[in-house]
Amino acid sequence: MDFTKQYHLDTYASISCTQPELSQSGRTIFITGGAGGVGLAISRSFTEAGATRLVIVGRRAKKLAEAKNELLKLAPKPEDLEILTYPCDIADSTGSKAVWADLKSKGIEVDVLVLxxxxxxxxxxxxxxxxxxxxxxxxxxxxVRTNLELTSLFLKQGRTGKAVVSINSSAAHISPTQPIQLGYAPSKAALGALMQGIADSLKVEEAQIVSFHPGSVKSESVMKSRWANAPIAWNTDKLSGDFAVWASTKEARFLHGRFVWCNWDVDEMKAMGEFKHPGFSRIGLQGPKALSSNELWGQMEGLVKRQA
Structure with a gap:
């Protein structure tokens, strides 16, 4: 999508998780689905950024154990990183609440929630x-409902210096919606609008809320789908992971309540005066310039070719 001149397919200096300004030292990060695909990439980036504690929730115990072992090997100082894994279905309200109750019993307060x-x-x-x-x-x-519940449980801990990073999708704003995505696309649009509404009710100092599309990543699930051989501009999962870390910091304050793509250049976005407008870069009405999915993929390909 032609939003910034630079359209990134891999991580770059401004969002590198090893930047001192993006350090996660002292922070506890809660990541849903953090043992596979884009979620694992996000877990890796927070690990490299020096997070003190990771709380990873997923359905498969074996996959969680494998991810934990990988992340401990990746950690700058493994002895300083605590990783808690919870195998459960977060769509089950009982299981989700049990995880937060266990954290509370351990005296653990989460700083960053990654949905x-x-x-x-x-x-x-x-x-x-x-x-x-x-x-x-x-x-x-x-x-929608599950992420709302998680956000509610997270915010009940306290509202000072918190951050919610919501992984959304370009499907939330592509029109017309493809018939095959009649459930997924509107659910992501609803999630985006929900995060905007919650952000509108909170000061950024209380809880910074940023939604972003993680780009086009050849994850395990994607490679098994109809999109596996699609002629689109694929980006690395490292870009998605590092962007998530960046989005949780004060560097991304100007995006509170906004929806962006991880491919867009953060320095260019910071320089845009349009972000001062309350309706800019948010889920909402589109005018006559709305893009179809084919036009969107074509525009992405054109950007990548011009940069090559």
Whole structure:
């Protein structure tokens, strides 16, 4: 999407998680789905940034254990990093609340909440799908209600110097919506609007809330999907991970309540006066220049070719 002149496909100096300004020393980071795909990349970047504690929630105990071992090897000082893993289905309200109750019993307060886990129940036959309503509603339940509950539990700890990093998707604002994404796309749009609304009710000093599209990453799930061989500009998961770290810091204060792409250049965005406008870079109405998905992918390809 032609938003900044530079369209990044890999990490770069301004968002590098090893930058002293982005240090996570002393912070506890809670990451949903942090043991695989983009979530694991985010866990890696917070580890490299020197986080004091990672709380990683996922469905598979084996995958969580593997991620923990990998992250401890990656840590600058493994002895200074504590990693807590919780195998559970966060869509189950009982399990989610149990995780937060356990953290409270241990005297642990989370500083950064990364809302990464999501489901993308596809409906290939659109409205003609036999279980169309059930699939769409299950997607909303996970992508909207679950993230709302997690955010509520997080903010109940206290509201000073907190950060919520919400991993969203370009599907939230691409129009028209493809029939196969009749559940996923509107659920992500709803999540984006929800995060905006929560941000509007909080001062950035209380809890900084930033939503971003992690780009096009060839994750394990993507490689098994219809998108695996799509002719689009793929970016590294390192870009997504480092951007998440950057988005949790004061460097990203100007994005409180906004929705951006990790591919957009942060220095160019900082220089944009438009971010002073309350409606800029937020989920909402589009005018006659709305892009179809094909036009969007074509624009991305054009940007990459011009930069080559």
């Amino acid at each position: 990464n886990a999501a489901i993308a129940n596809t409906v290939p036959n659109g409205l003609d799908e036999d279980d169309f309503v059930d699939k769409v509603w299950a997607t909303f339940d996970m992508n």
